Amino acid sequence: MTEPTASEPRATEEATAPATEATTVVPAQTRSGMTAASSLPAVPEAEVKRATVRGWFGRQPWPVRAVFVLIFVVLAYLLPYIGNVPVIGPQIVTQGIDWPSALFDMSYFVLLALGLNVVVGFAGLLDLGYVGFFAVGAYTVALLTSPDSVFNTKLAWLAAVPVAIVVALLSGLILGWPTLRLRGDYLAIVTLGFAEIIRITADSTPNFLRGDRGFGGIPHPPGNKADGSAIFGVRDATPYFWLGLSIIILVILAIRNLDRSRVGRSWLAIREDEEAAEIMGVRTVKFKLWAFAIGAAVGGFGGVMFAGEQGFMNSSTFQLQFSILVLAGVVMGGSGNMAGAILGGALISYIPDRLRGISDPLTHTDLFQWRFALFGVVIIVIMILRPQGIIPSRRRAMELKDRAKEAAPQ
Amino acid sequence: MNFSGLFHNLGPLTITGLAQGAIIALFALGYTLVYGVLRLINFAHSEVFMVGTFAALYTWGFFGLDQNSPTPSLGGVIGYMLIGLAAAIVVSGATALLVEFVAYRPLRRRNAPPLAFLITAIGASLAISSTVGVFTHQNIKGVPPLIRPATVVHIGNTVITNLQILIIVLALGLMYGLDRFVNHTRLGRGIRAVAQNPDSAALMGVNKGRVISLVFLIGGLMAGIAAVMYVLKIGDTKFDSGFNLGIEAFTAAVLGGIGNLRGALLGGLVLGVAENYVSGVFGTQWHTAGAFVILIVILMFLPTGLLGESLGRARA
Numbered sequence: 001m002t003e004p005t006a007s008e009p010r011a012t013e014e015a016t017a018p019a020t021e022a023t024t025v026v027p028a029q030t031r032s033g034m035t036a037a038s039s040l041p042a043v044p045e046a047e048v049k050r051a052t053v054r055g056w057f058g059r060q061p062w063p064v065r066a067v068f069v070l071i072f073v074v075l076a077y078l079l080p081y082i083g084n085v086p087v088i089g090p091q092i093v094t095q096g097i098d099w100p101s102a103l104f105d106m107s108y109f110v111l112l113a114l115g116l117n118v119v120v121g122f123a124g125l126l127d128l129g130y131v132g133f134f135a136v137g138a139y140t141v142a143l144l145t146s147p148d149s150v151f152n153t154k155l156a157w158l159a160a161v162p163v164a165i166v167v168a169l170l171s172g173l174i175l176g177w178p179t180l181r182l183r184g185d186y187l188a189i190v191t192l193g194f195a196e197i198i199r200i201t202a203d204s205t206p207n208f209l210r211g212d213r214g215f216g217g218i219p220h221p222p223g224n225k226a227d228g229s230a231i232f233g234v235r236d237a238t239p240y241f242w243l244g245l246s247i248i249i250l251v252i253l254a255i256r257n258l259d260r261s262r263v264g265r266s267w268l269a270i271r272e273d274e275e276a277a278e279i280m281g282v283r284t285v286k287f288k289l290w291a292f293a294i295g296a297a298v299g300g301f302g303g304v305m306f307a308g309e310q311g312f313m314n315s316s317t318f319q320l321q322f323s324i325l326v327l328a329g330v331v332m333g334g335s336g337n338m339a340g341a342i343l344g345g346a347l348i349s350y351i352p353d354r355l356r357g358i359s360d361p362l363t364h365t366d367l368f369q370w371r372f373a374l375f376g377v378v379i380i381v382i383m384i385l386r387p388q389g390i391i392p393s394r395r396r397a398m399e400l401k402d403r404a405k406e407a408a409p410q
Numbered sequence: 411m412n413f414s415g416l417f418h419n420l421g422p423l424t425i426t427g428l429a430q431g432a433i434i435a436l437f438a439l440g441y442t443l444v445y446g447v448l449r450l451i452n453f454a455h456s457e458v459f460m461v462g463t464f465a466a467l468y469t470w471g472f473f474g475l476d477q478n479s480p481t482p483s484l485g486g487v488i489g490y491m492l493i494g495l496a497a498a499i500v501v502s503g504a505t506a507l508l509v510e511f512v513a514y515r516p517l518r519r520r521n522a523p524p525l526a527f528l529i530t531a532i533g534a535s536l537a538i539s540s541t542v543g544v545f546t547h548q549n550i551k552g553v554p555p556l557i558r559p560a561t562v563v564h565i566g567n568t569v570i571t572n573l574q575i576l577i578i579v580l581a582l583g584l585m586y587g588l589d590r591f592v593n594h595t596r597l598g599r600g601i602r603a604v605a606q607n608p609d610s611a612a613l614m615g616v617n618k619g620r621v622i623s624l625v626f627l628i629g630g631l632m633a634g635i636a637a638v639m640y641v642l643k644i645g646d647t648k649f650d651s652g653f654n655l656g657i658e659a660f661t662a663a664v665l666g667g668i669g670n671l672r673g674a675l676l677g678g679l680v681l682g683v684a685e686n687y688v689s690g691v692f693g694t695q696w697h698t699a700g701a702f703v704i705l706i707v708i709l710m711f712l713p714t715g716l717l718g719e720s721l722g723r724a725r726a
Contacts, residue, residue: 126528181710185445186713193661204695387526
């Protein structure tokens with residue numbers, strides 16, 4: 001999928017039409033029909049500073065930006081109490097599922113979207129089996145901590161965390177090493193196969209990964225409140241959401257640094273043109289492996305969190321639809337942009353949850369059964385309105401503009 | 411592990427595998443045709459197949475047939491078969507065109523990045539399968555036994571039934587016809603031209619939009635026929651029947667070389683037989699896993715599949 005599709009060259013005649021959605025970062029003059037050659041050079045500074053929220057934000061001095069980020073983070077931590085906000089609060093909270101649990105679900109979907117964004121958005125590798133790494137993380141925790149496990153080690157949750165992340169990372173390397181030579185869609189089907197193999201193995205090894213019966217008694221994260229009761233209990237999911245949010249922030253910082261390093265630039269080069277990158281001395285297989293391993297580790301982390309909150313898990317969690325949903329979130333939010341991935345990841349969990357417990361006025365049935373049908377329609381509408389995603393990556397948007405002006409591929 | 415079982419049942423496993431593979435191959439055509447022309451994975455194709463199974467089911471139901479009705483006479487069987495096939499073809503073809511019109515055409519006009527197409531396809535797939543799921547209450551629906559499997563050929567322990575012969579012959583015939591169509595007709599030349607270079611084709615007077623619709627339509631027709639064969643062979647269907655078989659069909663398309671018609675046939679047959687052998691040795695629950703392992707191994711040595719990518723030799 002990373003190769004230009006046959007449909008792209010169409011833009012040669014349509015790049016000038018007002019219909020192009022990607023114009024958020026494109027100078028106004030291009031729309032009125034400039035020739036390709038004159039608009040190819042780097043985008044002039046003036047237009048980056050267009051009157052968009054992001055443009056405005058980028059122009060502020062760093063203390064101002066830091067304050068805004070801080071306010072945003074504090075607000076994110078206060079999300080469990082949004083139901084108390086008059087008027088809009090009750091509209092936002094979910095009804096059929098308690099709001100902190102819905103928030104926790106969103107948090108691990110966001111974590112997965114961030115990890116997948118490294119693979120798909122940064123390095124441009126289409127991964128359809130991302131749930132496989134989620135499963136590896138979750139199963140490693142289950143095997144190490146659950147009393148149902150054949151190993152019978154019964155470790156604490158916290159002790160299993162680093163092991164699970166390392167195992168997930170290794171599984172990324174093991175899958176990536178033989179397969180990263182494959183391009184685009186071939187890689188997609190192989191990753192899909194990997195996730196299916198893991199699920200089938202879980203289903204078919206009743207004593208080891210225990211299929212449907214699953215693992216019970218997976219311990220929760222440690223810690224006690226002042227009154228001696230556990231912080232991470234079964235009643236209230238709020239602490240889990242805070243834990244998830246904290247992990248998300250750490251992961252964002254780590255990925256951001258990586259993206260701005262030599263590794264990130266190599267990913268960019270690979271995504272743009274693998275052959276050219278190779279010729280320029282970028283060790284493509286090495287950096288693709290990096291992307292895969294980091295994506296896998298983050299996905300494994302998501303699995304660790306999931307197992308720690310649920311306390312029980314079985315093979316039915318790791319359906320293929322799960323990976324496809326996360327991929328839809330990443331692309332819908334804006335592939336290659338972390339803010340987009342976060343928004344997309346949150347939406348894919350929030351929309352179906354929000355539809356829970358709402359009665360359909362026509363048939364008086366729960367709208368929940370229609371959640372995926374409605375969700376599918378929402379995905380189509382969003383992608384048609386914003387083909388680059390809700391918050392497009394500026395760089396990618398420019399790349400695409402650029403590519404649209406090139407002659408037809410091959 | 412049961413290698414002696416595989417050896418003793420090699421014949422039966424091969425025959426049932428070929429029949430299953432023929433259905434997969436017909437299904438895989440939709441993926442490979444669309445990929446060959448548009449270079450995108452038509453994820454919604456699995457639902458095109460699924461609605462075909464229900465179209466046949468409800469058409470037979472309309473004529474008063476259900477899973478408990480007796481097998482009709484030969485004339486009745488032929489009549490019902492044709493009606494079922496017609497219904498499945500029409501509904502699947504229409505669904506394929508609808509998906510193209512709703513999910514792909516607007517994006518093409520907006521020059522969207524390739525991944526956007528994949529995501530709208532996923533959206534369409536979700537919407538269609540869960541809508542059918544709601545209407546059928548996610549139940550398994552039984553299909554009238556139009557064709558009772560009867561042994562036609564008997565060699566050693568290898569038994570070939572009438573249904574298996576029908577499926578394999580039909581699939582081979584359709585493949586041959588489609589191959590002729592793509593390589594020897596004016597419309598087929600249009601398809602190959604668009605696959606090779608859409609802009610040049612458009613400059614030469616090929617109506618690109620129409621060719622793309624045609625490709626979706628052909629994929630839908632083949633999926634409709636595959637759907638009828640599938641329900642006759644399996645005996646029931648469900649709202650998610652397309653998804654699981656679709657994964658196998660897509661695997662088959664990639665195995666044979668995606669974008670390559672003959673590759674889809676070869677990939678489907680190889681996959682069907684290989685899955686059966688894996689089931690014979692390791693047990694049925696492993697059959698999809700085995701298929702993926704085989705796929706990964708083959709792709710490691712032949713990175714573009716068994717026959718390589720090309721739509722009617724358009725892409726060398």
